Amino acid sequence: MPADIRHIVFDIGKVLIHYDPDLPFSRIIPDPEERRWFFDNVCTHDWNLEQDRGRGWKEAEELLIASFPEHEDHIRAFRINWREMVPYAYEDTVTLLRALIDSGRDVTMLTNFAADTFREAQEMYPFLTTSRGITVSGEVGLIKPDTAIYERHAATHGLEPENTLFIDDSLANVEGAKAAGWQAVQFTGADKLRRDLASYGVTA
Structure with a gap:
């Protein structure tokens, strides 16, 4: 029973x-291969999960920007365009x-x-x-x-x-x-x- x-x-x-981060990023990074690389290596699932665990966005962004300064605009775009993902x-x-x-x-x-x-x-x-x-x-x-x-x-x-x-x-x-x-x-x-x-x- x-x-x-x-x-x-x-x-x-x-x-x-x-929920789909690709929705705004298909506009922000139009090339599919470049966009996939970005999600696989920069704004990854594991990186985003730490915000779910309680890490603040400012700390999260600074962490990535230190490693990928050439992608700063795209890193910040993740939080800025979050509403488009839902x-x-x-x-x-x-x-x-x-x-x-x-x-x-x-x-x-x-x-x-x-x-x-x-x-x-x-x-x-x-x-x-x-x-x-x-x-x-x-x-x-x-x-x-x-x-x-x-x-x-x-x-x-x-x-x-x-x-x-x-x-x-x-x-x-x-x-x-x-x-x-x-x-x-x-x-x-x-x-x-x-x-x-x-x-x-x-x-x-």
């Missing part, structure tokens, strides 16, 4: 809102989120996000303020898939891990939640999510 789900926790990026919400998933909340389900959010850009995201997408609570990695200095951030979220919001269902697009983050004792499913679209929720007895 599936666990009795009392708490539902949503990831945000690529579950509720789209151009729309996944309305079908947002509809499901709202339905779960409206039906009385206990819904919270757990996201890897820099603190300042998350505040901007909430301004752009007010539904990001509708859940009972949110843990933002950049605010707590912990990051998925480390089990500590799941434990922090559960303690902060009074969740019973075995009765908590986590939704994330990243398999690594899903596995991190399971390692913390949660139930978890990988998000690939709203239709599959509805089926996954139903398999746990959750409907909205």
